[in-house]
Amino acid sequence: MSVPxxxxxLIAWVxxxxxxxxxxxxxxxDGSVEEYDRLMAQMVETGMAIKLNEKKRPNSYAFNSDPSxxxxxxxxxxxxxxxxxxxxxxxxxxDPEELKVTxxxxxxxxxxxxPMYVIPFSMGPIGSxxxxxxxxxxxxxxxxxxxxxxxxxxxxxxxxxxxxxEFIPCxxxxxxxxxxxxxxxxxxxxPVEKKYIAxxxxxxxxxxxxxxxxxxxxxxxxxxxxxxxSAKGRREGWMAEHMLILRFTNPExxxxxxxxxxxxxxxxxxxxxxxxxxxxxxxETIGDDIAWMxxxxxxxxxxxxxxxxxxxxxxxxxEQSNPMALASCSRDAIFTNVVVTEDKDVWWEDMGYxxxxxxxxxxxxxxxKQGQKDADGNEVKGAHPNxxxxxxxxxxxxxxxxxxxxxxxxxxxxVFGGKRTSVMPLVHEAYDWEQGVYMGATASSEPTAAALxxxxxxxxxDPFAMTPFMGYNGGDYMQNWFDMGEKLGDKAPKIxxxxxxxxxxxxxxxxxxxxxxxxxxxxxxxxxxxxEAIDTPIGRMPVDNGLTEGMDFxxxxxxxxxxxxxxxxxxxxxxxxxYLSKFGDRxxxxxxxxxxxxxxxxx
Ligand code: GTP
Ligand code: SPV
Ligand code: MN
Numbered sequence: 001m002s003v004p005x006x007x008x009x010l011i012a013w014v015x016x017x018x019x020x021x022x023x024x025x026x027x028x029x030d031g032s033v034e035e036y037d038r039l040m041a042q043m044v045e046t047g048m049a050i051k052l053n054e055k056k057r058p059n060s061y062a063f064n065s066d067p068s069x070x071x072x073x074x075x076x077x078x079x080x081x082x083x084x085x086x087x088x089x090x091x092x093x094x095d096p097e098e099l100k101v102t103x104x105x106x107x108x109x110x111x112x113x114x115p116m117y118v119i120p121f122s123m124g125p126i127g128s129x130x131x132x133x134x135x136x137x138x139x140x141x142x143x144x145x146x147x148x149x150x151x152x153x154x155x156x157x158x159x160x161x162x163x164x165x166e167f168i169p170c171x172x173x174x175x176x177x178x179x180x181x182x183x184x185x186x187x188x189x190x191p192v193e194k195k196y197i198a199x200x201x202x203x204x205x206x207x208x209x210x211x212x213x214x215x216x217x218x219x220x221x222x223x224x225x226x227x228x229x230s231a232k233g234r235r236e237g238w239m240a241e242h243m244l245i246l247r248f249t250n251p252e253x254x255x256x257x258x259x260x261x262x263x264x265x266x267x268x269x270x271x272x273x274x275x276x277x278x279x280x281x282x283x284e285t286i287g288d289d290i291a292w293m294x295x296x297x298x299x300x301x302x303x304x305x306x307x308x309x310x311x312x313x314x315x316x317x318x319e320q321s322n323p324m325a326l327a328s329c330s331r332d333a334i335f336t337n338v339v340v341t342e343d344k345d346v347w348w349e350d351m352g353y354x355x356x357x358x359x360x361x362x363x364x365x366x367x368x369k370q371g372q373k374d375a376d377g378n379e380v381k382g383a384h385p386n387x388x389x390x391x392x393x394x395x396x397x398x399x400x401x402x403x404x405x406x407x408x409x410x411x412x413x414x415v416f417g418g419k420r421t422s423v424m425p426l427v428h429e430a431y432d433w434e435q436g437v438y439m440g441a442t443a444s445s446e447p448t449a450a451a452l453x454x455x456x457x458x459x460x461x462d463p464f465a466m467t468p469f470m471g472y473n474g475g476d477y478m479q480n481w482f483d484m485g486e487k488l489g490d491k492a493p494k495i496x497x498x499x500x501x502x503x504x505x506x507x508x509x510x511x512x513x514x515x516x517x518x519x520x521x522x523x524x525x526x527x528x529x530x531x532e533a534i535d536t537p538i539g540r541m542p543v544d545n546g547l548t549e550g551m552d553f554x555x556x557x558x559x560x561x562x563x564x565x566x567x568x569x570x571x572x573x574x575x576x577x578x579y580l581s582k583f584g585d586r587x588x589x590x591x592x593x594x595x596x597x598x599x600x601x602x603x
Contacts, residue, residue, distance in 0.1 A: 004028050005120075005158045010135060013169055014118055017137050021173060022109045023116035029144055031121075031153030039141045048142065048186055050361075053344040058331040062340045063142060064365045065213055066187040070337060071386045071449065072215045072222070072264075074468050077197040079227065081472070088473030089582045090463075096200050103196055106175060106209050113178025114139040120158050120167075121151035123225050123306035127160050128406030130238075130292060130304055132229065136219050138172040140188075143217050146334060149309035149390050151220040168204045168228060170219035175210035186365070187212060199223060201231035201471040214311060214336075214388060222469055225290045225306045231471035234480050238294040242465045244272035245287040245303050247400050247409065248520050251280030256524045259291050259303055259493075260415035261440065261465040265386070265448035267417075267500060267512075269312040273324035273398055276517035283517065284400035285324070285393070286409060288312065293411065299491045301484070302408035307393070314338050314387040318352030321513050324398050328391040337363035337387035348383035355382065363387060385449035413523050417498040418445025418462060423568045424499040426510055426561040427519050428539035429526055433485035435539065436495025438594035440464045441478045442576040443497070461579045475586025482590050496523050497539070502561060509557050518547045536564045537601035570602050 003011060005028075018026055029035060040061055043049035052060040079087040080096040087093040094102075117138050124131030136147065147153050161167055175190030189195075190210030197216050198207040206223045208216060215222035229240035243259040250256075262268050272288040287305025296302040310328060314335065317325050329335070339347040342357040355370040362368035363384040372380045393399055402409060416439050418424075424444075430436035441463045460467070463474055470477050485492050498519060500512040522542055525531040533540035545558040577595055580587055 004155060005161065006163045007161050007165060010167065014137065017171060018116060020104065020107050021111035021116065023111035023139060024113055025115045027115050027117050029117050029119045029153060030155045031148055036145055036148050039145055043141055046184060050340050052346065056345045060331060060333040062335040062338060062346055064363050065337055066189050067364055068192065069187065069189040069211050069213045070384050071213065072468065073192060073195055073211065076192065076195040077468065078199065079471060080198055080200050081202055086473055088475060088586065090467050090470060090474045099198055103198060103207050103209060106194060107173060110173045110175055110177050111139040117144050119144060119147050119153055121147055121153045121220055122157050123151060123220050124304055125404050125406045126152050126154065126156050130294065130406060132168060133157055133161055134168040134170050134220055134224050136170040136172055140174050140212050140217060142212055143172060146218050146390050147220060149392055150218055150307055150311060152308050168224055170206040170224060172208045172217055172219055174212045199227045199471060201228055204228055204232060226469035227471040229292065234472060238292060239484065241291045241293065242469055243291040244268040244289065245291050245305055245409065246272050247284040247286060248524060249282050256412045257409040258413045258415060258520060259411050262417045263445045263462045263465040265313050266419050266445055269310060269325060270322050270513060271516060273322055273396060274517055275323065275514045277514045278517045278521045281517060281521055284398050285396055286400045286403045295487055299488065300410040301488055301493060303411050304408040305403060309393050310391045312389050314348040314389050315383055315385055316350045318350060320352050324396055328396040329389040332392055332395065334390035337384040339368065339382035348387055349381055411493045412527055414493045414495045415498055416440045416443045418443050419501045420446065420499050421501060421503040423565060423572065425541065425564060427496060427498045428541050429533060430495040430539055433492050433495065434482065434590055435594055437478065437481045437485065438591060439495060439497045440481065441591060473586050475583035475588065478591055479588040482588055494527055509561055522547055537566065538564055538569060566602055573599055573602065
């Protein structure tokens, strides 16, 4: 195959990696439909992919991963900076040279018997100032087809790169070499102790080994667009955040742009596409997972979505909860770890209807019947809780016409949050930017299925929903937010904190989903100074239950949602203090000030 670039650095790197990993051949990817179809056909042939019913779900495929390879593995994810302090207390760290020695050992001959694909991609519109070019080398055809949807893969990227342009090298292998004649596994991967998701932020380099799944393997996403980009952004004066971006337009046509950070599986995709229940107000999606933000010439903060698709949580996605996500994967979609029904369509738990035909092939690739119980009498789930759809953003019926504008959209409102079944009220507003940064830095959530190995913790602090994605010291991260506030001054977005997830037993107290538009509208009204708010020790909150007007919502439920339980918050503050202490002298002074102010307000 001829080499479609003259970029010396790229050619030398591809040669170097090929010499180390010894693939059977090297395939330069061009992002074409022909390439996609060819790889899918090959994967159907080997049994890795299932072609779905063309009439029901055109041009779509399902995959089941190895049962051990179903989510990000945070315990095997590393930030390898020269000093441990620069990675900070929230990241795993290994000395970069030592880690490279270990990983070179693993990479040696690891692509034997497989092709190595070279994927030139752009995060952000190709050629835009804010875009970053990456090249992923991988031995996984599953990664190639997913990258087609999630990033911008094209020969145009090589043109922009030219002969001496810079790119971010992203090396990936499933870590499962094939001996001559050896039959491949359906989903090759390496055992957990050999998995490494490694980042070298000081040299903009990513090395991933042993996992074929999602954020571990599609290196443009969490690895480049969050971990490497957050470190690069800090050096260059911009920010990379785990945030959705949406446009909320009022009946008069005024547009508000909202960016919200919730931890994995805590509602970003859903909020990004919500169907507003507030008459005349509508939401358009700009991004559902990642925001890159930079101050513009007018002094406001502008955001772009660097991705081209959605890698969304399948379970819970229904016509009722998120019809726009379902529409986005109505064709040209990839599904991972869902149920494949008898008529070759897909199904997952809480899809809004029973599994057609009563069952199918489950995520473990076994025949499965809905309602089936395991030995302990628990219902066997057909789809893995972290099963995902890969869908093109352009197919989302409410995608914002400006979603690919390289200039981005000016952010009016930041929202932080997480899953808390108690204590944290539905919504509160920060008194100012600095308290807002405190809220973001002490955001907390109950663990979800999006990471494999969080252990048996009931609550974890997850600053800015970035714990697994910060490419540098978390204390410095907080300082970066304070600094951004100073730079933006009175043009800084207003900051809010939300929690859709309070429970009364098994019941969610707040209906959530579309009704969350009521909370967003309150935020916009606050920006305009149109509505009063009550000052509470934790921040400003809505007056009475005006938010629930026209809803059949019991007053006592509203009271529970809005209760500021001072005792519980005093306890939370002590926990936050203990958590923050681990950042030592990297903890910004302003964070301690905010902590003290909050304590004083709580009395
Ligand atoms: P990642 O892709 O992992 O970063 O997740 P995400 O933050 O985009 O989460 P997503 O929107 O996919 O939601 C995760 C789960 O939370 C799904 O099962 C949703 O159905 C559920 N969920 C989202 N919004 C709400 C809500 O307002 N109320 C309730 N009760 N559940 C919600
Ligand atoms: C997340 O876990 O936040 C995701 C899914 O968006 S993954 O790409 O697998 O990280
Ligand atoms: Mn995410």
